[in-house]
Amino acid sequence: MGEHEIKPVRVVVLGGGTAGWMSAAGIAALLPGLATVDLVESEDIGIVGVGEATLPHIRGYVERLGIDEAAFMKATHATYKLGIDFRDFGSIGTSYIHPFGSFGESVAGLGFHHYWLELARQGLAGPIGDYSLAVAAAQANRFTPPLHDSSLASTYGYAYQFDATLFGPFMRDHGVKLGVTRHEGLVTAVERDVENGNVTALLLSDGRRLDGDLFIDCSGFRSLLLGQELEEDWEDWSQWLPCDRAAVMPCSHKKGMPLKPYTTASAMPAGWRWEIPLQHRMGNGYVFSSRFLDEDAACAEIEANACGEPLADPRILRFRTGRRRRSWSHNVIGVGLSSGFLEPLESTSIYLAQMAITYLIELFPTDGGIDARDRDEFNRLVDMEYDRVRDFLILHYHATTRDDSEFWNHVRTMKVPDSLAAKMDLWRRTGRVEKYADGLFYDASWIAVYLGQGWVPETHDSRAAIPPPEQIKRALDRLREAITQQVLAMPDHRQFLESEAARLAEAA
Amino acid sequence: MTEPREALRRIVIAGAGQLGVLAAIALKRALPSAEVVVLGIPIDPGALADRAATALPFTNRLHDRLGIDELALVAKAGASHRLITRYVGWGGPGQQAAVPYSTGTEPAMASRFAREWGGGRQGASMVASPTSPAQALAEAGRFAVIPPGEAGPLAEIDYALRWNPQAYRDLLIAIAQQLGVSYLPGNLLGVEPDGHGGIASVSLTGTEPIAADLFVDCSGPSAALLSTLPDFETLDWSNNLPVRKLILSRPGRPLVALEDRVTLLPEGWRYELAGRDGLQVTLGIAPGAAEEVALRALGAPPLIAFDLEPGRCIDPWIGNVLALGDASARFEPVAALNLDLAHRQLDLLIEMLPGRRIEPLERIEYNRRASLMMDAVRDTLALHYIAPAAAVQFGPIALSDDVERLRDQYERRGRTIFREEAPFSNSVMTNLLIALGFCPGVPPQEKTQNTQAAVSALNAKVQSALAFAPQYTSWLEGVLANLARA
CATH class of the missing domain: 3.50.50.60 (FAD/NAD(P)-binding domain)
Structure with missing residues (x-):
């Protein structure tokens, strides 16, 4: 009282x-x-109904509200998400996964990617994704929740689709x-x-x-x-992010196709196209700029490219x-x-x-x-x-060599915000990422996009060249092997979802 | 395709105090092929990072990475452990509270305890708030360092070290020598500009000019190297920080304690640093307090007094010259931040170690982050002078927007604000605010768990820590005996 x-x-x-x-x-x-x-x-x-795909932070919200994860996933037909597979962004034919996780570990205070750059220069390294458990698991269509210790199994997070x-x-x-x-x-x-x-x-x-x-x-x-x-x-902000429409079309799953624990973003002539696997269907959409493509053409494009059998006609969302x-x-x-x-x-x-x-x-x-x-x-x-988000998004468009359409010519050559230009210059000259601890998208994310889009820096840290290359190679090989073993021990994504659903049914 | 940068070949560190020698160790470890030369030029007695007999928990982690063994510091440098700093009188007469480095509870709960059980202005007349495990251990004189990775009730207890600066420096010198760092004593005669805003070489008495790719200025407040550059500029903090004079005592009786104490007095503040080599007292004199009166407040024979002109370099890295410690920022040692800041800057330098050709952009990024560090230190200190009881003797000061916002948010809403490159986590910052006597406001969202459950959980942690920990003095004796046998 x-x-x-x-x-x-x-x-x-x-x-x-x-x-x-x-x-x-x-x-x-x-x-x-x-x-x-x-x-x-x-x-x-x-x-x-935006946001079929989410970021790991959503788990914090679900948890704080005392919502049971399995029940929530069942109700929203959710799948697990380990990252986004970006295709054809840096140049046509290339792809990379931006994972919810890190690449390797720092050694003696120096970021892993400097060692990777040194080894890659000598032709001794695999793609940087080989050294990320999240990427390897995604590529193998496998999933299990991360551990909360300091082991390899703790080096990733997950979200939902x-x-x-x-x-x-x-x-x-x-x-x-x-x-x-x-x-x-x-x-x-x-x-x-x-x-x-x-x-x-x-x-x-x-x-x-x-x-x-x-x-x-x-x-x-x-x-x-x-x-x-x-x-x-x-x-x-449309001078930097000119996409202002999405042609959206849900589709059925293709029979016999694996259920991907990640979202796919494929660059298109006037924007990009998403594929989001849910339990019961595929989400498809073409995000485009109406300055470079009309709505009918975008609908035709999504119909031609969508993954799975259409469940409805394409509809247009407009935004700015x-x-x-x-x-x-x-x-x-x-x-x-x-x-x-x-x-x-x-x-x-x-x-x-x-x-x-x-x-x-x-x-x-x-x-x-x-x-x-x-x-x-x-x-x-x-x-x-x-x-923070704005600059990171612009990077995906600007760090490209694509010159195959007016849209890509525009985003490749546009003037970006000074805050981003400085970040990109620092990376280009030294292989370093501007650091912050508040907000979204830290080092690993920037490195994933830079390297994934072929934006290789001109130089990297001199310390990466100190150990003999064979020694770095052995360490990287060991890491890749450990990741391979860990991934092999994970269940298939669909199997894991089904076993979770069975567990939930039993509990109920 | 990417190329590794050409590595720095020679690095010259000006100043052979405990900071300069540690910088040499860190740089030599990072770049074993580089020649690292320490210039033993005289250091200003007012170089507080070099005088500091203590730092904060960050330094333990830096030591760890540099292969500097904590037990060696105990054996050879008189090291002892601090679990809490007790603030006395900052909220008003009779008020006191401990600032631990690990609280055993969430910041929101700590604020709530302070609000409901004391702390703040009413603190003196109220029941003390529940105690953190660190505070209970400090008060019982119980503690032992747990090997890294080991679990148990002491695993979460973070601590700071104190040491004998002279012995610590000697120990670092031995390590530096082992690593192949070279040393040149002498007085600085002059510097030769390199024509690109930096330094080509420096001349000492009795030596040829010494050229280097990178110069690290650890020379103390005079910034002997950096200040010679045409682009050198400083930022005056005298409107933000009111103390102009410091007096340090001679070491008193040896005092093995797990806490240090900062007391607000009419004459200023008194920092009592315990230690195996003797209690050391530092007095920060309030504006207008007479020096003789202040000397009495010191309560111990004085060793040295010096003037303080608080401020920082606008850019601590210009050309190929980078300033650490007092050469980059000067401020009072009321929160043991002097060496902590210097070590965090050193760590940033190691993270961003340049190549032989320094990129202007990496300098800009270093300066951006180092400036955030320095300003966060200034603002942490400023909080001391706007504490409820301190404002009287220290008078009004200019506050940054960040301090105004933090104070406002804390007093109205019990909310602390995340800050990039800050010296303290939100959790430690919350404890500092409570100890300084700020009354936390009520956050709209009180924890759903009730206070009683949190108190019980905390008490259980306290009991298990107390039951587990040996008497600190016996533990220390055991460690020393073992080391002596080895």
């Missing part, structure tokens, strides 16, 4: 897609008693159980406080009104509150790359597409929504009003996340 009465913050979430239900369930689960959550969605408005149209509903069921109130309806008007401009209520088409203290805009690209109502400026200058303005927080969009090349959409929710929970207003300092802090963190 003696604690003052806490008046819960009335949170209203607008939009019932992935971002909407992730936000609603997250707040309900992690701020019990501090917030009431109402969510308004309409069956008349389709959801984009799931049916994004099922993820939202799964989170909805979870959210409703946690006490989120769902409202079916269309928002027809927004009420604002005349003095401070804050949103005070959403009015629905049937005359209901939803009053709130805090509004989370998950209305997708419409950005109904943050963009339309508050007119928060949009920072356009960039972000709102502020994701949190007044008492409105944009989560997901309403606050910004970066194309799905590295499966970052759900990650960015998740980080916004995490930061919002950390900075949640509990003592009456919103403090401008918390809002600034939220926007600082969200900006940092977007900037």
Whole structure:
């Protein structure tokens, strides 16, 4: 006793897609008693359902919300994901896997890739992926969860590939159980406080009104509150990331094909094409730039190239790359597409929504009003996340020798942001990666893309040439052999999924 | 195709203090083919990284990688272990709290304990918050170093070392000699520019000019090499850090303790460093405090006093000259960060070791990260002077946006902020904030586990650590006896 009465913050979430239900369930689960959550969605408005492929961070979200992994995977028809196989990006005919894991180990404080570069120069090394357990397991279509020790079996992580149209509903069921109130309806008007401009209520088409203290805009690209109502400026990044459409087409699995524990991204003349294996079907899509390809042609391309038998006609998603200058303005927080969009090349959409929710929970207003300092802090963190991802995505397009289409000529020759140009120059001249510990994509990821796209540095560290080459070769051979053995001991990806499903059924 | 860079052939290190010699060891180990020369030019007595008789846990890991055996430091350099630093009076009269390097609980829970059981301004009149295993061990005088990789209740306890700087330096010199590092004593007569913003050669009394590919300036606050370069520029921290004068005591009685102590006094702060060679006291004098009064506050016979001009180089690496330690940043030893920063910079140099032809871009990247390190140190120190009780004697100081944000977020929300290249993890930073008397605000998301469960878990850790650990003094005697027999 003696604690003052806490008046819960009335949170209203607008939009019932992935971002909407992730936000609603997250707040309900992690701020019990501090917030009431109402969510308004309409069956008349389709959801984009982006993010069939995810990053390992999603596991943290699932775990924090106390969701059983196996049940979650069953409900969303999920498969495991060890990385992304990029094909034809650096040049036609080349490919590499960007793994959720590392390549080798540092020796005497010097990064593994310097030794690898030295050995590769002498023609004594295999592809760098040979020295990554995640890559080797992916290529063998095998999977087992990593260990939490310091052994080789701990050198990778994993994420999920799931049916994004099922993820939202799964989170909805979870959210409703946690006490989120769902409202079916269309928002027809927004009420604002005349003095401070804050949103005070959403009015629905049937005359209901939803009053709130805090509004989370998950209305997708419409950005109904943050963009339309508050007119928060949009920072356009399409000069660097020109893709603005996706032609999407689900397909059946081809009979007898292995179930890949990774996503495939194949470069195309005006963008790239994804193949995401789910338990029950394949996700296919062609992300392209409408400046270089029209929608009909893109649909024809996806029909011609898709993996598996079509389950529906291709449909077109339209988007634009960039972000709102502020994701949190007044008492409105944009989560997901309403606050910004970066194309799905590295499966970052759900990650960015998740980080916004995490930061919002950390900075949640509990003592009456919103403090401008918390809002600034939220926007600082969200900006940092977007900037890091943006530069990394641009790298995939810019580090190329492709000159076979107008699109690739454009991205190859465009001027990139200074922050990226500096990173690329440092790599090119010295084989070093600019380091940071906050945000997304660390050394191993940058090295995977640089080397995978043939962006071999001009020099590497002099220390890599100190040991006799045979000695480095023996060490690398031993590592490759250990990886091969470890992979052979892993179950097949599909088998592992089936055994997990059987275990779940037994437990139930 | 990629080529290995041509390796540095000769590296000259200016300054043969404990920092310069360790830098020589690290560089020689990284590049055995290079000639590494240490110039024994006189070092300013105010070179705090060279005077430091202690560092932080990072240094233990650096030693480990460089093959410097901790037990050898115990045997030959008077090394002893510190588990906690006790801050006394920073939150107000009677308030005190320990800063361990490992807490046994999450930062959010530590803040919650502080809020609910004391710490902060009300601390004195409240029940002390639950104790971390490190603090319980320090208070019971129990500890033993566990061999790496071994499990058990002491495995999670991180610690810092103290030593006798002279003996430590001698031990390093012996290792450096074994590795083939050469040494040239003398006074610096002059430097010959290389025409590209760096140095071609340096001249000492009694020697030919000494050319090198890379010069590492470990000469102390004067930055004897770096400061000769046309692009040398400094950043003044005197608005951020108020202490201008330091007094160091002569060593007192030997004191084998697992804790050190930093006390806030009307005259400034007093840092008491225990050690097998004797307790050493350092006093940082508050602006306006009279020196005679301050001398009394020292509580021990003074050894030396010197002036402090806090600041840093804007670029610690210019041309082919790179400054470490006091040559790159000067600040007070209130948090044992002087040698810690120098060692982290040295580690960064080893990570980014250039080739014979230095790339401007790698210099830029080094300077970026080294600057983040230095500014994070400045801001960690600044927190001391805005602690609730300290602001009175130290007066207002200029705060960086990062400090303002951290203080605000911590006091309103109990939230610490991740910072690139910071000296402390969020967990240690949380403990420091509590010890300095900042009152943590309530984070919106209190841990779902209840406090009682966390307290029980912590108490269980404390009990098993206490039951397992021998008396530190007996353990130390045993180690010394074993070493003597060997």
